[in-house]
Amino acid sequence: MGLLIALGVFDLEGLEARMRLGVLTGGGDCPGLNAVIRAVVRRSSRRYDSTVVGFLDGWRGVIENQAMELDIETCRGLLPRGGTILGTSRIQPYSNPGDMDRVRASLAAQSVDGLVVIGGEGTLSCAAQAFEDGLPVVGVPKTIDNDIALTEATFGFDTALGIATEAIDRLHTTAESHDRIMVVEVMGRHVGHIAIRAGMAAGATMTLIPEHPFDIAAVCESLTRRHEHGKYASIVVVAEGAKPIPGTMDIAPDETDEYGHIRLGGISNRIAAEIERRTGYETRVTILGYIQRGGTPSPADRVLSTRFGVAAADAVHDGDFGQMVALQQDRIVRVALSDATAELKLVDDGLYDAAREFFA
Ligand code: F6P
DSSP states (O other), X not given: OHHHHHTTOOOOTTOOSSOEEEEEEOSSOOTTHHHHHHHHHHHHHHHHOOEEEEESTTHHHHHTTXXXXXXXXXXXXXXXXXXXXXXXXXXXXXXXXXXXXXXHHHHHHTTOSEEEEEEOHHHHHHHHHHHHTTOOXXXXXXXXXXXXXXXXXXXTHHHHHHHHHHHHHHHHHHHHHHTOEEEEEEOOSSOOHHHHHHHHHTTOSEEEOTTSOBOHHHHHHHHHHXXXXXXXXXXXXXXXXXXXOTTSSOOOOOEEOTTSOEEOOOHHHHHHHXXXXXXXXXXXXXXXXXXXXXXXXXXXXXXXXXHHHHHHHHHHHTXXXXXXXXXXXXXXXXXEHHHHTTSBOOOOHHHHHHHHTTOO
16 A cells, blocks of 8 residues: 555555554644544554554654654553644645655655544645545544534534633633723634633623624723623633724734744734723733643543544545544544535634623
């Protein structure tokens, strides 16, 4: 099989049950990555007597053929451990000419029959393209943002939601004691899944998400009304990708990182300054940042990661490439990577409508 991959061809005819799998973790780290790796290794080795090689630092390890052997022993103790033992990066093989040839060469050198790609939107889009180009890949949806389509959940989201909810719960006391407005910024680059659910779970006064651009004047009017008439302090939850309605508030131009990703994290400072100026109430900011994706996965994420890892190993052994494992109605299914990465999963209108009932 490895040689066939090197030639850009993979033939499913006569595929033997025993295989050699590759696995990589790409994009931002996320609670549950290690649990997926452990499950891929466990299923592959116990059910199929297969072997697994882990590529280091996402696609970089495949491009440069940097890898480590993974077996049941190396995966001991991984289930609750945050981060990824393989390391991760946002490097993608389509950014540099010649890197896809290096990817093919590494997979051949490692005799890999199928590659499990664990990642978010960027990493999985790359996997979808790689499949179109003849690589035998299976995707696993990872991201605390929960924005991958065709799966009801990505692993990491539940942990981040729990951390954000607990943080907002704790901010209530300062808000109430000082009669302040507390602005809390959570992650959510293009979508507001963490913000809307954490806001709802922790009784936020208002939640601003990318799907619904805000009008700062309307936000400040309702906060003032709440403080003056309701005599109650406020907590405003802001997704880092939240945007004002064009023309209603000046914001700093977006900066990008070395991979061309917009560098977010900070809109809440601008919003808080504007709220304080317009309402006259003391306003303070808390940016949760990387705390949301650090540390041990929640029980729900440990279970989801484990189920995804087992299902991904099965998909590879079935030769069902170009698929992503997904959660639908509490069952693990396979969906086409191209469909899953065609567009992002946004916050559902019904959920937003229910949350809005509790605004201000
Ligand atoms: O995609 C997951 C995520 O945590 C986003 O919520 C956030 O915007 C981004 O990663 C941060 O990326 P980086 O780790 O490159 O700063």
